[in-house]
Amino acid sequence: MKKILVVDDEENICRLYREELEDMGYEVTTVCDGTSALDAMDKAVYDLVTLDMRMKGIDGIETLRRMKEKNANLPVIISSAYEEFKNDFGSWCSDAYIVKSADTTALRETIKKILG
Numbered sequence: 001m002k003k004i005l006v007v008d009d010e011e012n013i014c015r016l017y018r019e020e021l022e023d024m025g026y027e028v029t030t031v032c033d034g035t036s037a038l039d040a041m042d043k044a045v046y047d048l049v050t051l052d053m054r055m056k057g058i059d060g061i062e063t064l065r066r067m068k069e070k071n072a073n074l075p076v077i078i079s080s081a082y083e084e085f086k087n088d089f090g091s092w093c094s095d096a097y098i099v100k101s102a103d104t105t106a107l108r109e110t111i112k113k114i115l116g
Helices: 011-023 034-043 060-070 083-087 089-093 105-115
Strands: 003-007 027-031 048-051 076-080 096-099
Touching: 003 011, 003 034, 011 027, 011 105, 027 034, 034 060, 048 060, 048 105, 060 076, 076 105, 096 105
Parallel strands: 003 027, 003 048, 048 076, 076 096
Antiparallel strands: none
């Protein structure tokens, strides 16, 4: 079973993504900030990460940079309510960018495309 790490400071998004992705057959771990995400990566191997951009502590761009240092091949989908991060040079090393929404169609389709 493929493992997905969901990094988002909004509890409702974590719950929604967990339910949707578990229904798709993935094992899902959720964390609320960048530090917790990096700690989780030290304890387990993930097949994909969804990453929020605006979080307390380490922001999404810095978290993404550190994740790629740990595992350059790890697919990361930026999931943000703010489209301005799409043009941020630091976000370009992500594999996809989706606008956060209660409609998870784009998220599900993007994950299927990346993980097969």
